[in-house]
Amino acid sequence: MRTIHTDTIIEAVKNLCIEANCSLPNDVYCAIEKSIGTEKSQIGKGILEKIKENADIAKEQNMPICQDTGMAIFFVKIGQDVHIEGEYLYDAINEGVRRGYKEGYMRNSIVRDPLDRVNTGDNTPAVIHTEIVAGDKLEIIFAPKGFGSENMSATCMLKPSQGEAGVIDFVLDTVKKAGANPCPPIFVGVGIGGSMEKAAILSKYALTRDVEYENPNPYYRKMEEFLKDEINKLGIGPQGFGGSNTCLRVFIETFPTHIAGLPVAVNICCHVLRHKKIVI
Amino acid sequence: MNKIITAPLTIDVVKTLKAGDNCLVSGYIYTARDAAHKRMIEALNRGEELPFDIKNQIIYYVGPCPAREGHIIGSCGPTTSGRMDAYTPKLLELGLKGMIGKGERDKSVIEAMIKYGAVYFGAIGGAGALLAKSVEESEIIAYHDLGAEAIRRLKVKDFPVTVIIDCEGNNLYQIGRKSFEIND
Known part of the structure; x- marks a missing residue:
């Protein structure tokens, strides 16, 4: 049994919040850089150059890449041989968020109730997904999510008979409907299988992968490439002004499902695909 | 080639702007997003005046990050405009001449833009650190309690925008997409 004190977790979460929001991951930066070379629209090329410049400014001045510093989403993998000492784990993560968003001059975007809509003033609570895994480590992935793109996301319960074609149609239809709203060029996470909520969580988790991540399943690897190419044929382009780069990467995650269902x-x-991981 | 624009606008300037034009805006603009729009419309419904004279003004849909010490404003890129659609026709009727945001507008907004003469600009979503460099002054003028959603008067210099929808209803999202769409 290994003991980890929540003070360590609070400090780690605080730092994750600031770093993830101010410093674009290198793989994402490279994907944007690469897209400048392939963009066929002149307006689009100009936008991609400004997006790159923005990431440089944010890193240099330690300021958020985007003013929507997001809802704080966490995927926490807790080794079963870890003993957490101190306060309640969720309280510790929220305290880290509170400190990180204050010290990092980030925006507080959370309202306490979806209908009365009063801002909580400290960007808490976070959405925390936990999983118990083997080992004695604690892995924390932080992925702040802006709602310009979150609002354009969707789930659908397909019939099994709709199969691969149904999945492809639903992904393309969702991206088409989203148009300029989610600030393209976009990254697309697709969750297939499980139950309704499992598919949604998979699609979110998919967005924590690195751009270079290679899907271990060759069938889905091919589908990721196909979907990316089809999305780019839509012509939406950078910021929706028209162009050849609408999507920089599709990530697919799957889970076994029920004989009667095909959740997507x-x-x-x-x-601004923000995600940062630490292992304690 | 950028068109140089001064805010507040005039109807004559609005008429010269076409979908796809890149512009640099200098002058005074006002920030407002979801909560501020809701309050403004509620105030009008009660027969009260708006917290600023909206005639010829540009509203920027943004909720900026707090400013670090020595900075004027934090990151300040546009938010999705469509959420303001329900409130916008009334503001256009009262003389609002320009909006800066991102994403599609609904039919009622575009019709009001054509009727009253107004332009919809796009700023680059997700480029808030870059856009903050074009802000020279920032002052909260109403709804302090809304924090990031308060109404601010910004003095901007060469603030980069693109005309998305002009006062004739031409829409860059439709024109641009058509040019690059591949049907095979």
């Missing part, structure tokens, strides 16, 4: 979830992320 599409989680769209803007070009």
